[in-house]
Amino acid sequence: MEFDELELDPQEFGGFFFPCVDWLVSEGVIRVKDIHRYMGSNHSGVVDRPVLTSYGFQLLEQKISVGADAERLANRVKEVSSNGVGYANVGDLIGGILGGFTKSIGS
Template sequence: MTDLQKSEIVIARILSLLVDWGIQETELRFSELELDDSFAPFFFPCVEWLQSEQIIRVSRLVKAIDGPGSGVVLRPVLTSEGFAILGKKITVDGEPEVLSNVIEKVGSSDRSLWQFGDAIGGILGGFTKSMGN
């Protein structure tokens, strides 16, 4: 599995949790993604990427020195832009599908979007493409 595919899975798991949690006081830890330690180095960079793309909002990142992925993300929530992006339809294997459904499929397995079809060039490309529409 490539680093890009690992990033996609981490992002999908984060977004799946945030959709489930709604808008409330929460704390997000890497362990809640239920992934093995090989994904840990991607946790904070993916959170920071989602934040810089204005897909999520957090009040604070608290990184621990215990190793990659150690620490906590305080009060992560989807932004209005994040909700809008997740509601957009994209094409996967020639069929229109809501991005949140595709993310749920990736988030509930260790499959990458590349395995669902190369139509959007991965979840990272999918967000960039969706935000431009």
């Protein structure tokens, strides 16, 4: 998975990509085979084989605050999916979670 797959503005959100990935790994939400960061950019690189852990699946049922509203994380991911982003595999799902998380931090 690469930052470009999230279809986010690199100027606005690029700096959050690897810190978000690192945080999700350290919290046990996802597991990755490896992370390759390219020199000269704060968002270029590859996250190799990201997968949700069982804890990550549990978190999908938790309520999160997005602005003034609280909703289940799974509903938020589903909403993003219905707006044109298809989740064909778990890597795409994680990308959607990362994208939503990155947008919420940047706001």
